[in-house]
Amino acid sequence: MQRGRIDATTLAGGVDLQSTVESGQSYLWSREDETTYERDRAHGGDAWYWTTLRPTDRDDPAVCRVRQREGALEWESHVDADPHLRRLLRLDDDLAAIAADAPDDELLRAAFDAYRGMRIVRDPPFGSLISFICSAQMRVARIHAMQTALRRAYGEPITFDGETYHAYPTPAALAGASEAELRDLGLGYRAPYVLRTAEMVESGEAGPEEAGDLSYEAARESLTRFVGVGEKVADCVLLFSLDFLEAVPLDTWIRTTIEEYYPDCDRGSYAETSRAIRDAFGGEYAGYVQTYVFHYLRNGGTVA
Numbered sequence: 001m002q003r004g005r006i007d008a009t010t011l012a013g014g015v016d017l018q019s020t021v022e023s024g025q026s027y028l029w030s031r032e033d034e035t036t037y038e039r040d041r042a043h044g045g046d047a048w049y050w051t052t053l054r055p056t057d058r059d060d061p062a063v064c065r066v067r068q069r070e071g072a073l074e075w076e077s078h079v080d081a082d083p084h085l086r087r088l089l090r091l092d093d094d095l096a097a098i099a100a101d102a103p104d105d106e107l108l109r110a111a112f113d114a115y116r117g118m119r120i121v122r123d124p125p126f127g128s129l130i131s132f133i134c135s136a137q138m139r140v141a142r143i144h145a146m147q148t149a150l151r152r153a154y155g156e157p158i159t160f161d162g163e164t165y166h167a168y169p170t171p172a173a174l175a176g177a178s179e180a181e182l183r184d185l186g187l188g189y190r191a192p193y194v195l196r197t198a199e200m201v202e203s204g205e206a207g208p209e210e211a212g213d214l215s216y217e218a219a220r221e222s223l224t225r226f227v228g229v230g231e232k233v234a235d236c237v238l239l240f241s242l243d244f245l246e247a248v249p250l251d252t253w254i255r256t257t258i259e260e261y262y263p264d265c266d267r268g269s270y271a272e273t274s275r276a277i278r279d280a281f282g283g284e285y286a287g288y289v290q291t292y293v294f295h296y297l298r299n300g301g302t303v304a
Contacts, residue, residue, distance in 0.1 A: 001076055001077070001078070001160075001161060002076070002078070003076050004075055004081065004082055005075070006072060006073040006075070006085065006086070007072050008117075012093075012096050013093075013095020013116070014116060015068070015073065015089070015091065015117045015119060016068075016115060016116065016117030016118045017049065017068040018047065019115045019295060020118050020119045020120075021121070022036060022037060023118060024294060024298070025121045025239075025240045027131040027134075027140075027146075028051055028127045028128070028131065028147065028168060029051045029121075030051070031047050031048070031049055032048035032049065032050060033047060033048075036141075037140045037143075038141055045068070046067050047067060048066070049065070049067065050063060050064065050065045050066075051063075051064055051088070052155075052165065053079065053084050054124075054167070055079050058078075060158065062077055062078035062158070063077060063160035063165045064079075064084060064085070065077065065160075066085060073085065076161070078160065088122055089121060089122075090120050090122050091119070093119060095119065098285045098288050099116075101282060101284075102282050102285070102288075102289050107293065108281075108292070108293065110303055111293050111295070111296035112292055114301055115295055120240065120291060122240070122241060123241045124168070125207070125209045125237065125241045125242060126168075126170075126171055126201060127168045128208070128240055129197065129208045129223075129237050129241075130147075130150070130174070130197065130198070131143065131147055132229075132233045133190060133193050133227075133228040133233060134146045134147070134190050135233065136190065136233070142186075145186070146185065146186055147168070149185040149186060150168070150174070150185065151166040151168055153169075153181070154169035154177060155169045171202040172198075172202050174198035174202075175199045179191045179192050179195055182194055192227070193227045194228070196226075196227040197227050197229075200227075206226065208226070211234075211237075217271070219234075219244060220234045220235060220238060220247070223237055231250070231271070232249050232250055232270075233249075235250070239290075245287045246278055246283060246286050246287055248274060248277050248281060250273060250277070253294050253298055254294060256297075257293055258273065258277055262277060262280050265277045265280050
């Protein structure tokens with residue numbers, strides 16, 4: 001086992017681990033106490049979280065556990081997790097500059113003040129894609145439970161510190177499942193979408209990472225090739241996996257935000273409304289603004 005720590009005081013804008021991994025961005029992290037997304041939390045705390053890594057210099061997947069404690073991120077892993085955590089949690093993003101560049105808006109100021117240090121995740125593309133295919137009409141706790149079920153049924157078991165963890169399933173593992181098996185895991189009507197998408201990736205027909213080389217709107221269109229992926233799901237994958245920090249997924253919370261706070265941005269179609277709210281949220285880092293607003297309002301935040 002390797003251990004280390006990342007000094008949070010060296011990170012521009014700090015870090016809030018709990019808000020980052022329990023804010024509806026990712027379903028590939030879990031609390032060690034198995035209560036991920038089970039109850040609303042503001043931020044803070046020193047719980048252990050874990051995910052699995054697939055280092056290129058290692059045949060087997062690795063476990064990475066991390067917690068926030070005494071001004072640092074403490075980690076334990078099979079491997080040197082420092083570079084992986086910096087990548088997955090975008091620890092090199094300058095949050096202070098991003099917040100300073102956001103429009104001077106009462107709602108946005110309140111959201112950034114409430115969750116200082118919350119970062120956008122950079123999840124592996126396949127896991128992000130499957131997670132958000134499962135997200136349609138589902139609460140965050142249920143989406144996470146689906147990913148946990150997929151891990152346990154189809155993920156490679158990994159022993160770490162005397163405990164057994166499961167890697168996120170590979171495309172081949174999910175492509176080898178049956179629709180009935182996936183339905184039995186609680187995926188419901190999403191089961192054929194997950195199966196067909198896994199088959200597309202495994203066969204080389206299409207890969208979500210291919211969108212990373214395209215312009216933003218072309219990338220969104222590229223992802224809609226996958227079964228069960230509409231514009232909103234595509235935007236989630238672009239924002240939380242593929243570095244398109246301008247993406248603003250128009251989910252129920254953001255559509256309500258538009259209705260209440262930015263009615264002029266409602267242009268009827270997804271594409272036009274998306275362009276308008278991206279401009280209202282500042283353009284380049286509009287996805288960061290969206291994530292803060294989503295988490296703030298979902299946890300009961302208001303503007304006086």
